[in-house]
Amino acid sequence: REVTRLTAQLGANPIGIHVRYTDRKIPLNSALSILRKRLMQVPDQPIFLATDNAHVQRKMKMEFANLYHINKHLPDNGERLHWPATDVAKLLEAENALIDMWVLSKCTRLIYSRQSTFSQTSVYLGNMARNQLDDVDRNSPKVLLKQLIQYYA
Template sequence: MVKPILLIKGKGGLGNRILSAVCGLAFADLTGRTPIIDWRDGSYAPVGTNAYPLLFQTPITQKCETYDAITTSVTPAIWAGNLGLTPQEMIEKFAPRSHSNPVAYRKFCVDLGRLDAPENVAVFWSYLPKFKRISRHLRHDHNFATRSEKDIIAGYLAQFFTPNLRILQQVDAAAATFTTPSIGVHIRYTDRKIPLGPIKAALRQKLAQMPDATIFLATDNAHVQTQIASEFPNVQHIEKYLPKDASRLHWPISDIEKVHEAENALTDMWLLSRCDHLIYSRHSTFSVTASYLGNMTLAQLHDVDRYSPLVIAKRQIQAYA
């Protein structure tokens, strides 16, 4: 008997799609399905090319294209005959006014409330991970019952998200130049902007405690990169393309070397994970993913939005939606 499939689709930034895929991988194990990760949306490789196996050394061997023409035994049924499409295309086709709706993904994601869907192919997609929605299943499964969410995420990251050799070589070379201690700083400042003032204040506070620390900066904004480097000592960053107009870089319509710049972004993420301390905003899953990769403790983390009622409320709604 052929094992049923869980096709895990991707949309959004690297942090979002990595953590969402991790949730999908857990759901695949809960349901006894073979996972296949499908990142053909054009954000991190040319449209139609699956970026996932290009960026990571993966144990997944089956190709997502194999299932594009399937029209029967698919859940949700809306994907039947549409398995070659991306979540973005599906939303445009079937729910064009729902891009910002936190529950819109349910129309395009296998029912997370049950583990016994009979269809041969199930599709998992959510913009953010949905561990709260599958927590009851995890508690009742002997493979997960005694493990924390952090431990579960770390396990799947290690198994399915080992970067390719170019990324690892870049990370090792850059990390070798860090002094101890090192402070990672992540500043998203293009389509979404995290508060720059609190980031600088937190960095000054850390430097008062450890004035000789290396600062590793990961940002998507050229002006911010220049500004931080001019205001603080010992700032390091990798060489990468940053749009002069501060526009979003990773986008299906972007005219860039997509795989190369995706590798640079993952180099940033893994270098943040190698730092001794991390200054970030929980509003960005990019840095949250880095904290999981580095198995960081609360003492190592400085979240500038940890007391923001708007960010906290939004995250709670998204977690349970």
């Protein structure tokens, strides 16, 4: 029900953005740069943000007026949300993660890291084509070097 409600609230042609920024940080400046370029084409396009970081969520809410996200627990200290020792409601936060994933899959465009299984699952669920995707790690020297090492290892 929450996925249906959110997608209806977002309206037509939303941009999804997945920003993992606790234990595995994506290049935030790169992601925001891509988002700004997309919004230059359609300035009032709705944005759905799925993130694990309170700072990222606050920063994006200040910059982007048409930003939507679900209400979930985001540690202010930037720690991982799904950490075994945390006292958060684990089932509720797992459900929130699934809602984020499904809503991202319903977006017209996705700004993401292909290194993220979470993001890739949204791509598969939404049966998204390559022209709908903006991979922030596409030209990352760090990611390319890692892939090269893995290939020859």
